[in-house]
Amino acid sequence: MNTNRWNRIRYTFYAPIYDWIVQSFNTSRKRSIQLLQLKTGERVLFVGAGTGEDLQFVPEGVEITAVDITPTMVEHIRRKAELLKRPVQVSVMDGQALELPSESFDAVVLHLILAVIPDPIACIQESARVLKPDGRIVVFDKFLPENEQPSLLRRIANVIAHFAFSDINRKLESIVVTAPLNLLHEEPAVYGRFGYKIALYQKS
Numbered sequence: 001m002n003t004n005r006w007n008r009i010r011y012t013f014y015a016p017i018y019d020w021i022v023q024s025f026n027t028s029r030k031r032s033i034q035l036l037q038l039k040t041g042e043r044v045l046f047v048g049a050g051t052g053e054d055l056q057f058v059p060e061g062v063e064i065t066a067v068d069i070t071p072t073m074v075e076h077i078r079r080k081a082e083l084l085k086r087p088v089q090v091s092v093m094d095g096q097a098l099e100l101p102s103e104s105f106d107a108v109v110l111h112l113i114l115a116v117i118p119d120p121i122a123c124i125q126e127s128a129r130v131l132k133p134d135g136r137i138v139v140f141d142k143f144l145p146e147n148e149q150p151s152l153l154r155r156i157a158n159v160i161a162h163f164a165f166s167d168i169n170r171k172l173e174s175i176v177v178t179a180p181l182n183l184l185h186e187e188p189a190v191y192g193r194f195g196y197k198i199a200l201y202q203k204s
């Protein structure tokens with residue numbers, strides 16, 4: 001059921017109320033983007049950018065590109081960029097097959113996308129591909145600890161969670177190990193007891 005087509009349908013439906021649903025994540029968004037230490041003139045890519053709630057936390061002078069598979073979300077990003085008076089390159093694009101040149105970004109932001117996108121390994125590999133050497137990736141999402149197996153109850157709950165919003169049983173390390181990335185820092189995020197965390201990586 002987790003396909004690009006289904007994601008487009010459900011996120012088109014969520015788009016008008018999305019900012020209200022995710023407002024409690026803002027402290028973690030801000031912290032995550034701060035960890036990137038973005039500098040004037042650097043280029044940052046947001047994959048699965050949603051309504052663009054992250055844009056407000058990007059320092060002035062940083063060049064922003066934001067992509068999402070859902071056209072309605074992309075429209076929201078455009079409007080938010082206008083409100084913030086920030087130039088943002090926005091496109092409808094699949095985060096599993098980025099139509100962007102290799103080694104063209106200083107940083108990639110993966111907020112609440114690795115647990116949503118159908119193929120998170122393709123997404124992390126594509127994100128690493130478009131990063132310049134030594135570029136950084138920051139991930140903010142919920143994951144199952146690597147050494148934990150989901151309980152029967154959690155697996156049953158995931159049938160609904162996966163259908164409605166995102167997979168609650170993905171493991172971050174198993175995804176990231178497939179890309180040329182080194183972990184620089186990791187910390188619990190808001191709702192840390194539910195597995196939400198922030199992790200910063202550098203391209204090796």
Ligand SMILES: C[S@@+](CC[C@H](N)C(=O)[O-])C[C@H]1O[C@@H](n2cnc3c(N)ncnc32)[C@H](O)[C@@H]1O
Nearest residue numbers: 007011048049050068069070073094095111112
């Ligand atoms: C939970 S929302 C997260 C949005 C945003 N990153 C945030 O932090 O609020 C997931 C987003 O991923 C997008 N998405 C799902 N599959 C995608 C894909 N294959 N490529 C790009 N975006 C995708 C959805 O349209 C949705 O906007």
